[in-house]
Each structure stands twice: as structure tokens, then as C-alpha cells.
Amino acid sequence: MSAPVLGQGIIKGLVETAKNFVNSYVKEDRLVTVQYPEERLPQKEATRNFPFLVYDGDDWQKGLRCVACLICEKECPPQCIYIVKDTVRKPDATGKLQFQPKVFDIDTSVCMSCQICVEVCPFDAIKMDVEYELSTGDRFGGLLVHKQQLAKSNEYYRKIHSAESAEVDARLGAERAKAEAKAKPTAGAKPA
Amino acid sequence: MSHAVTDPQVQDTRSLAAIPAPQGSGAPTYTLQPKRAADGTGSGDLLEVSMGPQHPSTHGVFRMDVVLDGERVLKLKPVFGYLHRNHEKIGENTTYLGSMPYTDRLDYFCSLTNNWAYALTVEKLAGLRPPERAEYIRVITAELTRLQNHASLVGFLLQDMGAMGTPLMYAFREREWILDLFESLTGARMMCNYMRFGGCRCDLPPGWLEAATQLVSGFPRFLDEFEALLSENEILLSRTQGVGVLPRALAVNAGITGPMLRASGVNYDIRKVDKYGIYDRFKFRVPLGEHGDVYDRYMLRILEMRESVKILEAALRDIPEGPIMDPKARLRGFRPKPGEAYGRIEAPKGELGFYVISDGSPNPYRYRVRPPSFINLTILEDMCLGHHVADVVIILGSVDIVMGEVDR
Numbered sequence: 091m092s093a094p095v096l097g098q099g100i101i102k103g104l105v106e107t108a109k110n111f112v113n114s115y116v117k118e119d120r121l122v123t124v125q126y127p128e129e130r131l132p133q134k135e136a137t138r139n140f141p142f143l144v145y146d147g148d149d150w151q152k153g154l155r156c157v158a159c160l161i162c163e164k165e166c167p168p169q170c171i172y173i174v175k176d177t178v179r180k181p182d183a184t185g186k187l188q189f190q191p192k193v194f195d196i197d198t199s200v201c202m203s204c205q206i207c208v209e210v211c212p213f214d215a216i217k218m219d220v221e222y223e224l225s226t227g228d229r230f231g232g233l234l235v236h237k238q239q240l241a242k243s244n245e246y247y248r249k250i251h252s253a254e255s256a257e258v259d260a261r262l263g264a265e266r267a268k269a270e271a272k273a274k275p276t277a278g279a280k281p282a
Numbered sequence: 283m284s285h286a287v288t289d290p291q292v293q294d295t296r297s298l299a300a301i302p303a304p305q306g307s308g309a310p311t312y313t314l315q316p317k318r319a320a321d322g323t324g325s326g327d328l329l330e331v332s333m334g335p336q337h338p339s340t341h342g343v344f345r346m347d348v349v350l351d352g353e354r355v356l357k358l359k360p361v362f363g364y365l366h367r368n369h370e371k372i373g374e375n376t377t378y379l380g381s382m383p384y385t386d387r388l389d390y391f392c393s394l395t396n397n398w399a400y401a402l403t404v405e406k407l408a409g410l411r412p413p414e415r416a417e418y419i420r421v422i423t424a425e426l427t428r429l430q431n432h433a434s435l436v437g438f439l440l441q442d443m444g445a446m447g448t449p450l451m452y453a454f455r456e457r458e459w460i461l462d463l464f465e466s467l468t469g470a471r472m473m474c475n476y477m478r479f480g481g482c483r484c485d486l487p488p489g490w491l492e493a494a495t496q497l498v499s500g501f502p503r504f505l506d507e508f509e510a511l512l513s514e515n516e517i518l519l520s521r522t523q524g525v526g527v528l529p530r531a532l533a534v535n536a537g538i539t540g541p542m543l544r545a546s547g548v549n550y551d552i553r554k555v556d557k558y559g560i561y562d563r564f565k566f567r568v569p570l571g572e573h574g575d576v577y578d579r580y581m582l583r584i585l586e587m588r589e590s591v592k593i594l595e596a597a598l599r600d601i602p603e604g605p606i607m608d609p610k611a612r613l614r615g616f617r618p619k620p621g622e623a624y625g626r627i628e629a630p631k632g633e634l635g636f637y638v639i640s641d642g643s644p645n646p647y648r649y650r651v652r653p654p655s656f657i658n659l660t661i662l663e664d665m666c667l668g669h670h671v672a673d674v675v676i677i678l679g680s681v682d683i684v685m686g687e688v689d690r
Contacts, residue, residue, distance in 0.1 A: 099514030204383035
């Protein structure tokens with residue numbers, strides 16, 4: 091590996107850096123820096139940051155999908171979800187009475203964005219948000235997010251994760267159609 | 283502060299009796315006596331330097347207590363534990379699935395290979411077998427991880443040599459594109475949490491294979507540029523050749539694995555030995571070093587990157603369609619039968635092994651990580667004796683440590 095001219099290796103390296111320097115003015119792919127915060131990279135479909143609760147329709151309290159089954163609280167590895175079940179039940183999309191959470195807190199300073207709560211939720215009630223500019227100066231509870239801040243609409247979910255939400259909507263729509271189809275014959279038989 | 287130094291090389295001229303007991307505030311009241319080498323060698327006093335945890339070139343929070351004679355190292359004591367996070371104890375109190383995100387944070391550069399090692403171990407324990415497509419996805423993500431780890435490592439090694447960040451930024455440009463791929467696949471750039479027991483969490487999004495193929499086809503050009511920048515550089519050659527030699531016998535006796543072992547000339551690559559996953563289907567060579575010095579370790583990583591590109595090209599071409607999870611696998615209520623399993627993979631840093639003992643409950647009874655960086659660090663003193671302080675920094679850089687793995 092010894093060069094005939096002393097310094098040849100260094101000169102070869104300098105040629106490379108010179109090429110990169112000149113090309114950064116000329117070629118698009120040599121200049122890769124994104125000037126944050128003036129420019130931001132586009133969000134990818136699968137990106138995840140912290141969880142949020144999905145609600146259907148316009149009323150976030152009536153349409154909240156969460157039924158306080160406590161599975162996400164149990165499966166969360168750093169145990170950052172705190173749920174208190176409500177004694178009052180509310181009807182869900184098919185009309186059946188379901189439990190609801192009175193308190194649903196996520197401590198985002200503990201949450202490690204592992205997405206296990208999303209994977210285990212049987213009701214597609216908790217999904218991953220993509221907001222990342224969340225810094226706050228309040229050290230004592232500024233990062234503790236409550237139920238009202240967590241609840242975001244299904245339209246918002248469609249906006250941030252279009253492919254995933256399409257799949258969830260299709261599945262939930264099919265389940266609801268099946269439930270309605272089962273309810274119809276009994277409703278028809280009742281008056282008789 | 284008042285312990286007696288019993289090293290034969292260093293004669294401490296203090297003694298316990300000479301140190302008076304603290305009065306009142308308890309502040310120390312001894313006077314420092316200079317240390318001299320017991321056999322009279324050296325040009326005078328020895329200097330004990332703590333290359334402390336806050337240091338830009340210790341690759342994380344790692345401390346080295348070096349005893350120096352002038353600039354030559356006489357004794358080196360590595361001190362770690364500054365990043366200890368009770369990973370193994372937490373593993374005993376969390377479910378098997380719940381430990382998966384914590385494995386991301388062990389060797390935080392290579393989260394997908396950590397995930398694979400843990401998934402492999404639990405699959406051995408529970409008798410699950412991932413389907414074909416999942417195995418191919420695992421190989422693709424593991425080799426991409428190896429590419430970005432080796433590129434970053436060469437960048438950091440050159441940074442330690444004083445290259446002021448240029449090779450590092452070249453490496454990081456490629457690394458960013460690989461991390462973009464990981465983000466579109468798993469949702470996160472570094473803490474991927476992607477492997478599950480019995481397969482992978484989700485399937486490849488549309489367009490991912492094309493993007494990965496494009497990146498892999500452009501990688502050899504990047505490697506050529508990288509090598510043109512570095513491999514014949516006289517400063518690199520004179521600083522790394524002959525420095526930090528690790529003899530073959532010592533490497534094998536100390537349990538060194540990974541690129542450090544292969545740089546010393548031992549042909550041991552777990553991908554070839556165990557043939558875990560589907561590695562027996564790919565044709566790739568295992569580069570070996572001759573001298574075991576820092577230059578061999580650097581060159582070996584460049585060559586390993588080229589071999590990884592070959593594996594990636596084959597895997598991206600041959601990946602079949604199909605399911606990505608074993609149908610027997612369960613996400614919740616996973617209780618493997620009582621037993622134990624040790625699963626290991628060729629992580630970019632060495633042999634990453636997980637030893638899990640199950641007692642039939644949802645949490646493991648014992649969860650042990652065999653960290654390659656930790657075991658490779660034990661040989662640091664033997665490699666550094668007699669070298670200058672500047673060489674110590676370079677030798678540490680070539681060992682390739684990540685404190686998340688050393689301390690767990």
C-alpha cells in the first residue's frame with residue numbers, strides 16, 4: 091500500500107472532498123442537508139411518535155372507541171398508561187352499552203413509542219400520532235397527556251396514516267355491517 | 283481514595299498510617315506523593331490519567347484509568363457502568379413481548395439485529411418457526427443494519443484520529459438513507475421494535491423493495507468513494523498499522539468475537555457456523571485479517587460491507603410472497619413451556635447472545651444478554667500496553683463499543 095509519491099494518498103482523499111464540494115453546488119443529490127425548521131422532511135406513512143385515542147364522528151366523548159378494557163395499560167412495558175374505569179356506560183357504534191374510561195392518562199415523558207399498546211388493542215381505539223414538536227418548559231406534568239388532549243378524530247387519523255386507517259375503517263365497517271345484519275332478522279321477528 | 287495500590291509495577295509511597303483521620307468537615311488531609319515505577323524504569327514520575335466518562339472520543343460514557351510513563355501506557359483499567367439501566371432485571375419483571383422494545387436500546391445503533399437475536403432465542407424456547415418471507419425480511423434488515431453500523435464505525439474511528447468529521451459525515455449520509463428505509467418499514471429510525479416471536483410485526487410497504495434495491499445498487503459506489511478518501515491516506519496508514527495488535531491465541535482465549543476476531547486471523551463468523559435464519563442460501567465470503575492491528579480491523583469492516591451488499595442484492599431479488607408471522611404465534615398471553623434457550627447471531631459488533639430461562643409464567647425467570655462490546659473490551663489493556671495515549675483512543679475506536687450494550 092505504499093505510494094510511489096509521498097502524500098499521494100492524502101491528495102487522492104483531497105480530490106474526493108473537492109469533488110464533493112464542487113458537486114454540492116451543481117448536483118442535487120450531493121447536498122443532502124434539510125434546513126430545519128424552515129424545511130421539514132415529509133412524514134412517512136408508518137412514522138410513529140406518541141399514542142392518541144381515536145373517536146368516530148364529531149363528539150369526542152360519545153364517539154370515543156376506547157372501552158377501558160385495560161389491556162394497553164397491562165401490556166405497556168414502561169407502564170406509562172393510567173386508566174380509571176367509569177361506572178357510567180355509554181353505547182358504542184352498534185348501540186351496545188360499553189364501559190368507558192373516566193381517566194386516561196399517558197405520561198409521554200415515560201412512553202418509549204414502542205407501539206405495543208396499538209398492537210394489542212382489540213377495538214382499534216389507540217393509534218400512534220406523528221407530532222414531534224412537543225417540548226414544554228413544564229417539568230412537572232407538562233408531558234402528562236389527559237383523555238381530552240389524547241382524543242383525536244378519525245378524520246385526523248386518516249390524514250396522518252392513510253393506508254393504515256383505510257384498513258382499519260374497512261375492517262370496522264365490515265364488523266358493523268355483520269352486527270347490523272344479525273340484528274335485522276330479530277328486529278323483523280319482534281313485532282310478530 | 284485511601285486504598286493501597288498493590289500493583290508490582292507501581293510503588294505507592296503513601297501508607298494508610300500516614301493518612302490522619304478527617305476532623306470536623308471530613309475533608310481529606312493527606313498530601314499527594316508522586317508515584318514512581320518500582321523497578322526504576324521510566325523517566326521519573328508516573329501519571330495516572332482518568333480519561334473520564336465525559337470525553338468526546340470514548341464512544342459513550344466510558345472511563346479509562348491509564349497509568350502513564352511520559353506518554354506510554356503502563357496500565358489501563360476500563361471502568362464502565364455509567365449507562366447501566368437494569369435491563370436484565372427489568373426483563374425478569376416484564377413479559378417476553380414487553381422486553382422487545384428494551385432490546386432496541388441495548389446496542390442502539392443496531393436495533394434490528396438486537397431484536398432478531400432476542401426473537402431467535404424465544405422462538406427456540408417456544409418452538410416457533412417464522413415463515414420464508416419473514417426470514418428474508420430479517421436478513422435484509424440485518425444486513426442493512428450491518429452496513430450502516432460499519433460505515434458509522436469507520437467514520438467514528440477517523441473522527442478519533444482527528445479527521446474533524448469529514449469521513450463521518452460521508453458515512454452518515456448513507457446511514458440516513460438506510461434509516462429512512464427503516465422508518466418507512468417499522469415506523470421509527472432507530473428504536474425499531476420490529477421482530478416478533480414467529481416473524482415480523484408488519485409487512486413491507488409498497489415501494490420499499492424498489493427503494494432498498496436502489497440504495498443497495500448505489501452502495502458500492504459510496505464504498506469506492508470512501509476507500510478513495512481513506513484507504514491510502516498516509517496519516518491513516520502510519521497511525522493504524524502495527525498499532526493495537528491482538529494476537530490470535532489471545533483473541534480466542536479471551537472470547538473475542540466479531541470483526542475483532544476475524545481481523546486477528548480466526549475464521550469464525552456465526553453466519554457461516556450456525557447458519558441461523560436462511561444464511562446458508564447466500565454466497566458470501568468472510569474476510570480475514572493478517573496482523574490483528576487497527577488497520578486490519580478498519581479494512582475488514584470495509585470488506586464486510588462489500589460482502590453485505592452481495593447478500594442484500596441476492597435477498598432483495600429472491601424474496602418470496604407470503605405470510606410474515608407463524609400462525610401458532612400469540613401476541614398476548616404468551617407463556618412458553620419451562621426450559622432454557624441460548625440464541626446467538628452475528629451482530630455487527632460480534633456474537634450477540636440471549637440466554638432466557640422460562641418457568642412457564644408470562645415473564646422470563648432469567649434473562650441474560652451476552653454483549654459483544656463488553657467482552658471485547660476486556661482485552662483493551664493487553665492491546666494498549668506500550669502505546670501512546672493517542673493510540674489508546676484509536677484502539678478503543680477500533681474495538682467498536684456502544685455503551686448501551688456494555689452496560690445494559
